[in-house]
Amino acid sequence: MIASLSLSAANNAVDSVMLDAYRQEKMSVWKNYLDTAPVNAHRLMYEYGYCGYIVSADKKAALPYVQHFRKHVEALKSRLPKGHFEMYMSAVYVFELRLHESFHPAKGMSLAKEAARLAPKDPLTLTYLGTSLFYAPKPFGSKQEALSYFEQAEALFKAPKWKYCWLREANQMYIRQCHEKLKK
Numbered sequence: 001m002i003a004s005l006s007l008s009a010a011n012n013a014v015d016s017v018m019l020d021a022y023r024q025e026k027m028s029v030w031k032n033y034l035d036t037a038p039v040n041a042h043r044l045m046y047e048y049g050y051c052g053y054i055v056s057a058d059k060k061a062a063l064p065y066v067q068h069f070r071k072h073v074e075a076l077k078s079r080l081p082k083g084h085f086e087m088y089m090s091a092v093y094v095f096e097l098r099l100h101e102s103f104h105p106a107k108g109m110s111l112a113k114e115a116a117r118l119a120p121k122d123p124l125t126l127t128y129l130g131t132s133l134f135y136a137p138k139p140f141g142s143k144q145e146a147l148s149y150f151e152q153a154e155a156l157f158k159a160p161k162w163k164y165c166w167l168r169e170a171n172q173m174y175i176r177q178c179h180e181k182l183k184k
Contacts, residue, residue, distance in 0.1 A: 006023060006102070012163075012164060014033070014037075014042075014161075014166045015166075017029065017168060018030060018033065018164075019164045019165070019166050019169070020048060022049070022169065023169070024127055027050065027054075027057075029094040030046055030049065030050045030053070031050065033046060034046060034065070035128075039072050039074070039076070041076055041079055041080055041081070041084070043166065044069075044072060044073060044076065044080075044084070045124070045165075045166075046086055047065070047068070047072060048069065048088060048091050048118050049071045049166060049167075049170075050063050050065060051069050051091065051095050052091070052095040053095070055095050055098050055099060056098075058114060059099055061097075062095070062099060063099055063101065066092065066095045066099060066101070068087075069088070069091075069092060069095070070092045070096075071090040073089055073092060079124065080130050081114050081119065081121075082118050082119045083114075083115040083116065083117075083118035083122055084115070084116060084119070084122075084125070084153075085117030086111045086112070086115035086125075087111070087112065087113050087115035087124065087125050087128045088112045088150070090107075090108045090109070090111035090112040090114035090115065090128070090180055091108075091128070091130065092108075093107055093108035093111070094107075094108045094132070101102060105136075105140070106108065108132070109132055109136060109140055112129045112132040112133075113129060115128060115129065116128075116129040116176065117148065121156060122154075122156070122164065123153035123154075123156035123157045123167070123168070123171070124149075124167055125154075125165050126149045126153035126156070127149070127150065127153045127170065127171045127174075129147040129149050130147070130148075130149035130150040130153065130171070130174060131146070131170075131174065132135050132146075133145050133146035134146040134174060134178065135179070143178050143181050143182055144182060145180075146174070146178055147175065147178035147179070147182065148176045150171050150174050150178060151175065153171050154171055154175060155171070157171060
């Protein structure tokens with residue numbers, strides 16, 4: 001019990017620093033964390049976010065991070081919360097697609113949906129599926145359907161354990177963007 005509490009406190013400290021860096025768009029803080037932190041399930045959330053950033057910002061630098069992310073997701077499969085393996089593997093497929101390393105868009109969307117099916121009360125899987133639907137071209141994606149998942153996640157993100165979660169803030173941003181796009 002004490003080890004669990006100290007791990008939780010350590011995660012909160014990391015999450016607080018990482019959320020602040022996310023807000024200030026200081027992704028070098030995330031890079032430094034990923035370059036030094038031990039591989040564990042908590043770290044994967046930051047690998048996912050950093051890969052999304054680096055794939056957009058610097059494709060040449062992105063490939064090693066995406067490859068490490070895939071390796072870490074596969075290695076931690078049995079220790080991940082329900083739906084997280086599917087969510088992270090979906091992200092790997094999306095990143096590889098964007099880097100022209102593989103071409104599995106249907107598999108990526110299928111895994112995103114499976115993640116939300118397996119963990120329908122997890123704001124991370126719901127936010128991920130919403131993000132997938134938000135960016136997917138029609139007929140695969142839908143801003144209206146994405147908004148539904150973002151709003152479900154928003155209610156779940158109100159729990160205190162998500163106070164410093166960068167995905168909580170990303171979810172809020174996507175809700176605003178969906179409302180803007182749906183007004184047009």
